[in-house]
Amino acid sequence: MNGEKAGRTSPVPAEETPALFTGPRWFIPSAVLHELDPGAAGNGRRPRRTARDWIVDFSCFLFAVIVGLTALDALRQNPNVPPGLAVLDQVVGALACAAVWLRRRWPLGLAVAMVPVTFVSDTAGGAGIIALFTLAVHRPFRYAAWVGGVNTALVPLYYWLRPDLDIPYVVSVPFAMLLTVAIIGWGMFVRAKRQLMVSLRDRARRAETEARLRAEQAQRLAREAIAREMHDVLAHRLTLLSVHAGALEFRPDAPPAETARAAGVIRESAHEALQDLREIIGVLRAAEPDDTGRPQPTLGALDTLVAESREAGMKVSLDLRVADPAAVPSSVGRTAYRIAQEGLTNARKHAPGTEVTVSVAGAPGDGITVCVRNPAPEGEVPPVPGSGQGLIGLTERATLAGGSLEHGPTPQGGFAVRAWLPWGP
Template sequence: MTADSTQRTGPAFEGRRWMFPSALIHELGPDTERPGRPPRRTARDWVVDFICFLLAVGLGIVGADSVSGDPAIPAAVVAADQILGALACAALWLRRRLPVALAIVLTPVGMASLTASGAALLSLFTLAVHRPFRCTAWIGGVNIVTIPLYVWLHRDPGMPFAADVVLTALLTVSAIGWGLFVRAKRQLMLSLRDRARRAETEARLRAEQAQRLAREAIAREMHDVLAHRLTLLSVHAGALEFRPDAPRAQIVRAAGVIRESAHEALQDLREIIGVLRAGEPDDAGGRPQPTLAALDTLVDECRRAGMEVAFDSRVADPAAVPAVVGRTAYRIAQEALTNARKHAPGTEVTVSVTGARGEGLAVAVRNSPPEGDIPPVPGSGQGLIGLTERATLAGGRLEHGAEADGGFALRAWLPWN
């Protein structure tokens, strides 16, 4: 339901038990759309109004013939009856804008003029379509109660009084009942339309939320991937800056690591940006994402960068680990090694991976205490927050913290079914 439809709710409907949703009020009560101004009519509305006008004119002609054919009725009364009938038929063009006022006015007019009786019936039909049952019941009840008086005023000599009353009551009830049926059908259609509109809105919101979550996951992936590469760049660039007199072989090796890390970082960034532009959170179209089987390559890369890494893998078949679990374990180990390189350079790092199907996969990374004072690194702690969330989303858990000897340990468990 839109805000615009809410603003269209007429004040006459506030605080009533028969209050409808604003969309229903707008459709069933057109005069509430633009108070004080003529309502817009569609082509279908014009056709329906013209048919109602012709029907009222036809019924009025039948009534006028009946009145003019009775010699007991004076000519002045016949002329007044026909004039009232013509005015009542013309007033039907206001039935959409003023249904209540029209029904109230045509109640005594239809009683006094036989020519106007058809217009009075159509006004009751319009009232039942466009106004709630309580309003229709009051005005319709007055019309039904006055039927005996109407029949007495316009007595048909060829029909018994009781039969004439019953027939007129049936016509009145039929007009009101048909109007209530049309209103109920419109309410049902508008309710279904409003429900479909809400379903479309909810589906769009769910799609937007899924897209936002996918982009957040890509952002976390970007942090995990680029932090490792950029840390290598920072470490080796710092070594070249503070050790310009290092042996040529060491300088060449550091330059090679910088070049390779920069190339890998650009490649990873290009793939992530491509995924964001395509709006696809999947891994399709890029390089295969690393899993547990690629952990050996990560450790070798860290060793070539100068880290002391002891790697202990007790998983019989790393390729058998599910892709999501293996990728999560890889990112956890990668982030832990990056943190060890930033916060405890030169220390020995131990990486341990154990587990089996049905028991889960355990990843433990520990580094010994750093030597000397290490300056704080901007943005510290964000990677661990992301790892904790990643492990939780995979159905596992992650713990980390400093140990008694000053070292730092990270332990994670992931389900492997």
């Protein structure tokens, strides 16, 4: 698929597409550059020659000409070659040298064509060497093996028809065969080096892509954690606002003292909600330092949470059986606090007026058990809006901490949330 079609089928913004090759290109072979950056050529055309390609092609052409001139000098000194045949040999050799410029476009075709050409023309020997070398570089080994095998098979017949005046037949034939094998071996070495270069670059590109995906996944997980934290923090505050605002709405004739107390709870809950929201938004902003100075709540803040709920009019019983709450790891303590907070929030919304029992027990090596229970409410409970994701988030939070969480109705008609969190020795 060419670059234009790929761009139509998978439109990816330029800033999201990693650069395939960002280094200097003039010294990179066009074939390798095309492997590193398939869209460089565009529209399915051959990649343009780089400056290095021009230098190499000219050097190959010059090599073919020099070998041809050397063979021409030896041809003129050979009395067994008629003048007409020598002229024809020169014409064929000149055409073969000119065909060297086509070696990148048709490496296999040029190498196959050079087999009979080099057999009938001495001056085309340099072009034949270049064609065989190019075939070994640009095509798999089987093509170079077939063409090289045919060349090797024709070597004894060639020197039998055209014996060298200076070198014996038994020396010329092995030397020519060894030269053919050396040319193919050199070409395969260059090909392997190029493939290694492309492989390493492709591996680096995949590593960059995987690193970018890991970074994006880490950001997504961090945002999900912040979203859970936002739900846990704000749900408690906003539930207080909803309950007390509903009480003021349905009891307009309440005593002034009770109305003032509810208004104070609403004001305090709104202030705390704004503070918590400001902290979370500050975390989302990478450039904004976290200078609020408010530590994250842990198990030691559970008494404050219960007291706050009692001030809001809830009946809460706390059974804390942890010898030293401050010794609990911060991550475990924070998770336990959030579980208790979410349990109180749900009880306030769905079972108002009931007595909620919060039990926390544990020791190093045994883990921590958190249980929030409430009986069934009396009478009809007015519906309170909610997302329904609190318990799902708590289950995920407990699982990530290495523990477990269960929730559901009790046989007596109430509701219970029970979690176990690890606490290493």
